[in-house]
Amino acid sequence: MDAIVKPFATSTAVVTQADRPSQTEAEEAVRTLLRWIGEDPGREGLLDTPQRVAKAYREMFSGYERDPADELGRTFEEVAGFDDMVIERDIYFHSHCEHHMVPIIGKAHIGYLPDGRVVGLSKLARVVDIFAQRLQTQEAMTAQIASTIQDVLNPRGVAVIVEAEHMCMAMRGIRKQGATTLTSTFTGVFKDGPEEQARFFTLLRAGAKA
Numbered sequence: 051m052d053a054i055v056k057p058f059a060t061s062t063a064v065v066t067q068a069d070r071p072s073q074t075e076a077e078e079a080v081r082t083l084l085r086w087i088g089e090d091p092g093r094e095g096l097l098d099t100p101q102r103v104a105k106a107y108r109e110m111f112s113g114y115e116r117d118p119a120d121e122l123g124r125t126f127e128e129v130a131g132f133d134d135m136v137i138e139r140d141i142y143f144h145s146h147c148e149h150h151m152v153p154i155i156g157k158a159h160i161g162y163l164p165d166g167r168v169v170g171l172s173k174l175a176r177v178v179d180i181f182a183q184r185l186q187t188q189e190a191m192t193a194q195i196a197s198t199i200q201d202v203l204n205p206r207g208v209a210v211i212v213e214a215e216h217m218c219m220a221m222r223g224i225r226k227q228g229a230t231t232l233t234s235t236f237t238g239v240f241k242d243g244p245e246e247q248a249r250f251f252t253l254l255r256a257g258a259k260a
């Protein structure tokens with residue numbers, strides 16, 4: 051798994067700007083798909099659709115343009131000796147599965163045990179967003195979030211839980227609605243010490259709205 055996950059952990063675009071098709075080519079590809087599903091790209095309601103889809107894709111997949119390591123770059127070290135667990139729970143995200151390019155909707159919970167360096171809480175949410183705005187599998191995304199925080203912040207350990215619903219399971223295939231997939235990655239003391247992992251789950255539950 052590491053072999054798949056690592057190259058994307060902190061890198062930005064997989065394809066260089068020069069290799070990318072133009073916006074016109076992207077719009078043409080949307081017209082092809084429209085014809086393929088049985089539509090007429092020339093009818094009035096669809097005239098601007100290829101342009102809109104290209105624009106939406108640019109936004110929904112903007113995670114390739116951004117480096118999650120940059121977001122964590124600015125740390126706040128003066129935390130008056132605070133070195134206990136930091137937890138950011140219920141970080142909502144939208145992503146797309148790499149198998150069907152259909153939405154994955156869910157939330158991430160992140161915990162880490164600082165080693166002198168602490169980041170602003172919004173930064174953790176931004177790391178989630180950057181990875182979510184790429185084509186994903188939930189397993190890879192969970193591991194990428196954990197390894198980026200571990201690599202950049204170098205805390206004593208990182209715990210990441212992702213729970214999400216995969217629209218490709220609800221809208222097609224087995225059409226199972228409301229099924230949630232749970233994935234987790236633990237590093238450092240969370241991986242090696244069951245008591246820190248247990249404390250993470252206890253704190254997570256304590257913060258949960260009943």
Ligand SMILES: [Zn+2]
Pocket residue numbers: 147148149150151152216218219
């Ligand atoms: Zn899928």
